[in-house]
Amino acid sequence: MERFIEVNLVGLIMDQVSKSPVMVLKALDExxxxxxxxxxxxxxxxxxxxxxxxxxxxxxxxxxxxxxxxLEAILAKVIITGIVENTYYxxxxxxxxxxxxxxxxxxxxxxxxxxxxxxKIYVSRQVLETSVLADVFSNCLGGEDRIDRWFDSLSDDDFxxxxx
Numbered sequence: 001m002e003r004f005i006e007v008n009l010v011g012l013i014m015d016q017v018s019k020s021p022v023m024v025l026k027a028l029d030e031x032x033x034x035x036x037x038x039x040x041x042x043x044x045x046x047x048x049x050x051x052x053x054x055x056x057x058x059x060x061x062x063x064x065x066x067x068x069x070x071l072e073a074i075l076a077k078v079i080i081t082g083i084v085e086n087t088y089y090x091x092x093x094x095x096x097x098x099x100x101x102x103x104x105x106x107x108x109x110x111x112x113x114x115x116x117x118x119x120k121i122y123v124s125r126q127v128l129e130t131s132v133l134a135d136v137f138s139n140c141l142g143g144e145d146r147i148d149r150w151f152d153s154l155s156d157d158d159f160x161x162x163x164x
Contacts, residue, residue, distance in 0.1 A: 004079055004122040005030065009111055012043055012050075023108060025080075025121065027128060034123060034131055036080075036088050042108035049115040061112045068117070072096060075117040078110035081124050083131060 007025040010033065015022050021043030025034045038046075045061050048054075058066060068075060073096035080090045090110035092103040105113075114121045 003125055005125060005128055007034065007080075007121050007123050009046070009050075009115065009121065012047055023111060025111075025123065027123070030128070032128060034080075034127065036107050038106075038108035042106070042112060045112045046108070046115065049112060061109070061116055064113060065116045068094065075113055075119040076100065077120045077122060078105075078114045079122045079124065080107045080110065080127050083127055088127070 006028045008028060009023060010026045011024050013022050013024060014020070015037065018037065020037045021040060023036045023038050023043070023046065025036065026032070027034075045059060048059075049061075055062070065075075073094050076093045076095045078090060078092055080088055082089045088107045090105050090107040092105055092110060092113065094101045094103060111121060113119070
């Protein structure tokens with residue numbers, strides 16, 4: 001069994017109860033989605049990248065991308081590694097001169113950097129299997145076709161006030 005499963009970011013939505021942005025990841029080879037509640041600043045960075053909007057000055061994730069570029073390092077991949085007491089953990093896998101460094105980070109920062117660096121995003125099998133919210137979210141949507149129809153049915157109002 002694979003230890004890590006590749007996922008795509010399929011969207012950002014606004015949780016109308018908590019008024020928090022939710023980053024929604026979908027496993028490529030499975031009909032399961034993983035919702036992760038994130039901060040507004042991180043949602044803004046991700047939304048800007050999804051919309052190909054550049055800020056006039058480098059934002060934090062741009063700065064990190066620029067530093068890696070200047071140091072001739074590449075972001076090989078990001079992995080959302082675990083869940084502890086409803087908190088998700090992630091790692092950046094950075095390569096330079098044939099060596100790989102693993103750096104702990106928040107999943108939202110990992111995804112924002114992955115988008116900026118065109119790096120693959122993975123979740124551990126443990127995250128996919130133990131995320132209760134993923135099961136509830138996936139079961140409510142009920143399959144890939146229904147997930148696709150649900151995302152297609154969303155309007156701008158469903159995404160709340162994520163400023164770009």
